Amino acid sequence: MSAKQTKKKSATAVKHRARKPAATAVKEKSQIAAKLIPIYIMGKRYEVPEGLTIMKAMEYAGYILIRGCGCRGGTCGACGSVYRKPGDYKLQVALACQKTVEPDMYIAQIPFFPANRATYDFAGLTAAPEEVFKLYPEMFRCVACNSCTKACPQGIEVMDAISALKQGNITVAAQLSFDCIQCGLCTSRCFGELAQYHMLQLARRIYAARIVPRAEHLAEMVKAVDEGKYDRFLDGLKRAKDDELKKLYQEREVEPMAAGEDWKPKDTRYL
Amino acid sequence: MSYLGYPDFFEPYIKKVEGTRPARVEKRKKGEEFTFMSLQERQDMLRYHPDYKEEGRREIKVGPSKGYRIAHEFVDLLEARSRVDPDRVDLSRVDYEADVLVIGGGGAATIAALIAEEDGAQVLMATKLRHGDANTMMAEGGIQAAAKREKDSPYYHYLDVLGGGHFKNDPDIVAAFVKQAPDALRWLESLGVMFSKFPDGRLGAMHGGGTCRKRMHYCADLSGMEIMRTVRDEARNRKNIKVLEFSPAVELILNEHGQCAGAVLYNMETEEYLVARAKAVILATGGSGRLHIQGFITTNHYGATADGIVLGYRAGVPLSFLHTVQYHPTGVVFPEQIEGWLITERFRSEGSDIVNVHGEKFVNEREPRDVESARFIKECLEGNGVPTPTGKVGVWLDSPMLDILHGEGRVRTAFVGKWKVYYRLGIDISRAPMLVYPTLHYQNGGLKDNAECETVVPGLYVAGEVTGGLHGENRLMGNSLMDIVVFGRVAGRNAAIFAREKAKDGELTLEHVKVYLKELKEAGIKTDRVAPMLLPDYTTAEVKEKQLTVSYLGTLR
Numbered sequence: 038m039s040a041k042q043t044k045k046k047s048a049t050a051v052k053h054r055a056r057k058p059a060a061t062a063v064k065e066k067s068q069i070a071a072k073l074i075p076i077y078i079m080g081k082r083y084e085v086p087e088g089l090t091i092m093k094a095m096e097y098a099g100y101i102l103i104r105g106c107g108c109r110g111g112t113c114g115a116c117g118s119v120y121r122k123p124g125d126y127k128l129q130v131a132l133a134c135q136k137t138v139e140p141d142m143y144i145a146q147i148p149f150f151p152a153n154r155a156t157y158d159f160a161g162l163t164a165a166p167e168e169v170f171k172l173y174p175e176m177f178r179c180v181a182c183n184s185c186t187k188a189c190p191q192g193i194e195v196m197d198a199i200s201a202l203k204q205g206n207i208t209v210a211a212q213l214s215f216d217c218i219q220c221g222l223c224t225s226r227c228f229g230e231l232a233q234y235h236m237l238q239l240a241r242r243i244y245a246a247r248i249v250p251r252a253e254h255l256a257e258m259v260k261a262v263d264e265g266k267y268d269r270f271l272d273g274l275k276r277a278k279d280d281e282l283k284k285l286y287q288e289r290e291v292e293p294m295a296a297g298e299d300w301k302p303k304d305t306r307y308l
Numbered sequence: 309m310s311y312l313g314y315p316d317f318f319e320p321y322i323k324k325v326e327g328t329r330p331a332r333v334e335k336r337k338k339g340e341e342f343t344f345m346s347l348q349e350r351q352d353m354l355r356y357h358p359d360y361k362e363e364g365r366r367e368i369k370v371g372p373s374k375g376y377r378i379a380h381e382f383v384d385l386l387e388a389r390s391r392v393d394p395d396r397v398d399l400s401r402v403d404y405e406a407d408v409l410v411i412g413g414g415g416a417a418t419i420a421a422l423i424a425e426e427d428g429a430q431v432l433m434a435t436k437l438r439h440g441d442a443n444t445m446m447a448e449g450g451i452q453a454a455a456k457r458e459k460d461s462p463y464y465h466y467l468d469v470l471g472g473g474h475f476k477n478d479p480d481i482v483a484a485f486v487k488q489a490p491d492a493l494r495w496l497e498s499l500g501v502m503f504s505k506f507p508d509g510r511l512g513a514m515h516g517g518g519t520c521r522k523r524m525h526y527c528a529d530l531s532g533m534e535i536m537r538t539v540r541d542e543a544r545n546r547k548n549i550k551v552l553e554f555s556p557a558v559e560l561i562l563n564e565h566g567q568c569a570g571a572v573l574y575n576m577e578t579e580e581y582l583v584a585r586a587k588a589v590i591l592a593t594g595g596s597g598r599l600h601i602q603g604f605i606t607t608n609h610y611g612a613t614a615d616g617i618v619l620g621y622r623a624g625v626p627l628s629f630l631h632t633v634q635y636h637p638t639g640v641v642f643p644e645q646i647e648g649w650l651i652t653e654r655f656r657s658e659g660s661d662i663v664n665v666h667g668e669k670f671v672n673e674r675e676p677r678d679v680e681s682a683r684f685i686k687e688c689l690e691g692n693g694v695p696t697p698t699g700k701v702g703v704w705l706d707s708p709m710l711d712i713l714h715g716e717g718r719v720r721t722a723f724v725g726k727w728k729v730y731y732r733l734g735i736d737i738s739r740a741p742m743l744v745y746p747t748l749h750y751q752n753g754g755l756k757d758n759a760e761c762e763t764v765v766p767g768l769y770v771a772g773e774v775t776g777g778l779h780g781e782n783r784l785m786g787n788s789l790m791d792i793v794v795f796g797r798v799a800g801r802n803a804a805i806f807a808r809e810k811a812k813d814g815e816l817t818l819e820h821v822k823v824y825l826k827e828l829k830e831a832g833i834k835t836d837r838v839a840p841m842l843l844p845d846y847t848t849a850e851v852k853e854k855q856l857t858v859s860y861l862g863t864l865r
């Protein structure tokens with residue numbers, strides 16, 4: 038086949054893809070140029086193209102996922118998985134949507150893990166650490182083995198966050214755990230049977246609502262809105278004709294990108 | 309086996325980019341730019357933009373918005389059969405009862421559930437995936453609200469929303485939105501959302517595209533996740549909110565008075581169809597990126613399949629602004645772990661070229677967003693895209709140029725977030741280029757409602773991405789997160805009030821579904837398609853060929 042023909046053919050293939058609504062990730066197995074490698078999904082052998090994630094490898098093998106699949110972008114925590122490689126005693130953890138398959142890996146997903154979560158009346162909670170201790174007394178079963186940290190796909194220092202919480206330092210616990218995706222892998226590996234991700238969620242809420250100062254300027258804005266201060270302006274805009282709106286839009290003063298917190302507009306009529 | 313961290317499949321393609329790089333860098337250094345398109349050329353190019361592509365859409369032949377031209381993928385779902393035979397659902401056997409049924413599991417749904425519960429309602433949430441597995445969780449940028457009186461007000465927020473939406477937005481909805489946004493932000497603060505703040509409690513804020521004041525508030529770059537985690541945690545504290553996971557709604561149920569009075573739920577694991585009766589229903593099922601409109605990759609989560617559009621439309625709710633969908637020019641095509649992930653425009657503004665499979669530049673990298681997207685698409689349609697082992701196609705964003713142009717370490721320091729994520733996948737983007745393609749990002753329109761989240765069906769409320777009107781034809785960054793908070797709260801409150809004061813007891817019916825199916829038949833639509841889709845199908849063709857079971861036989865399909 039000449040180079041020209043090849044080019045033409047691939048263009049058609051792309052066009053076909055662009056029009057066809059079918060959302061298949063991979064059109065046909067035979068079109069896959071990548072090398073196939075063996076993996077074991079829950080002990081069963083499949084051959085899949087290298088470079089796929091565990092999640093896509095399962096789909097390639099023919100699974101339609103109901104559980105263990107969420108954002109497919111590493112932020113929702115739905116697809117916590119464990120795997121082991123041949124000749125290695127160590128159990129590894131991963132998010133199925135992020136981890137690329139490796140030859141001969143044995144994979145199982147943990148789509149749900151029963152974890153203890155305390156129920157509380159958040160409005161009635163203060164920032165006193167004792168309240169957290171009372172809700173989660175098992176926190177003190179932590180033996181500082183660090184398995185939670187090793188299990189975290191986000192690289193969070195889970196054990197350090199729990200240690201801070203045990204010492205009553207809610208601020209540090211909140212800050213260390215900020216990017217927790219609550220996949221529960223820490224809990225699945227915990228010797229002391231703590232549900233770290235629930236405890237740290239509580240710490241973050243207390244930190245944000247009780248320890249960090251409230252935004253006073255926001256409360257003032259809410260008050261001004263409630264007093265009807267902007268109703269007249271908004272009514273005016275709602276009634277405005279298209280041309281008038283476009284003019285107002287184009288003429289509106291734009292805060293410079295580099296402006297500091299103290300920047301103020303010249304036109305204060307609509308503030 | 310890999311080349312610069314990519315599977316060696318890419319080696320010959322990356323070498324093409326490397327081969328032309330020195331000459332391209334020299335041109336940059338001399339200040340030689342790839343010529344910008346003229347206004348006419350831009351206009352012509354837009355026919356490649358998915359929204360402007362007439363062959364990408366067709367008129368819908370049935371229902372309340374009959375004649376409206378929208379993407380085939382939407383029409384395919386709307387011109388499809390019900391998943392269940394309405395005659396076979398026994399509506400006298402009620403499996404679940406609640407005052408307010410909330411359909412959806414993301415931000416809008418959860419917030420609506422919280423407020424309805426506070427208003428005294430017994431709430432049942434029916435979610436398709438886990439509670440919280442939703443686009444809300446994935447929102448990074450921020451949340452808009454006029455919060456600083458000395459420089460901003462709802463007046464300016466209103467103008468910005470309209471400018472973004474081509475001045476076609478619904479004025480009542482926008483006015484309600486900008487007015488309630490500050491209080492919605494304050495409510496999140498009181499629930500313990502960790503906003504990025506100054507030490508004195510002042511909220512950090514930045515610009516977004518199309519804002520005239522810095523009013524994009526954020527929680528580092530995980531704003532949506534932080535909001536979703538917090539409201540979900542709060543919902544779990546409420547004893548009058550019950551959550552039924554993996555049980556999406558497949559039809560709305562009305563009653564003899566024409567009020568919405570529940571839904572048929574589908575237990576995806578036991579495959580049972582179950583009847584949930586309620587005095588009011590909130591539809592908050594989110595968007596539709598997983599329809600992969602015109603074959604596009606998406607930033608959206610697994611369950612974004614437009615289910616709510618199908619349910620609402622069959623029950624008689626018209627569509628609004630569904631003809632526009634938001635695309636971003638540079639989404640990751642490969643590695644597939646981060647497929648669809650947004651790559652910031654700043655890479656291009658600092659001097660990274662866009663090149664095709666031959667290593668050639670074909671576009672100035674700073675054309676307007678829609679034009680840039682259209683040009684990438686054209687290049688790939690003409691066969692000049694770079695193929696991937698996952699069956700996709702893309703163009704290169706040549707990031708290593710930045711280290712050469714601005715000094716060693718530029719990519720790593722100026723784009724640390726992107727660099728780290730790629731590095732974890734074994735790719736150093738200061739040495740290897742990134743493969744990108746326009747990515748499907750947001751459903752600008754949806755079901756028609758008003759500023760009270762009411763639809764034409766009494767007792768049926770809608771909130772969030774499933775609705776249309778607020779964003780007009782184009783949403784601004786930071787207004788989707790605020791949309792779900794403001795209108796989640798409005799829907800929750802109004803549904804609770806409806807349940808208490810206006811709901812009438814009456815016989816349940818799926819007559820509207822029967823009428824709709826009859827209309828399909830009369831329009832001559834014969835199809836095997838069923839809707840809602842519920843989950844996208846990523847099974848390969850070869851597996852499908854071997855799935856030969858004729859029908860349900862015995863215990864297994």
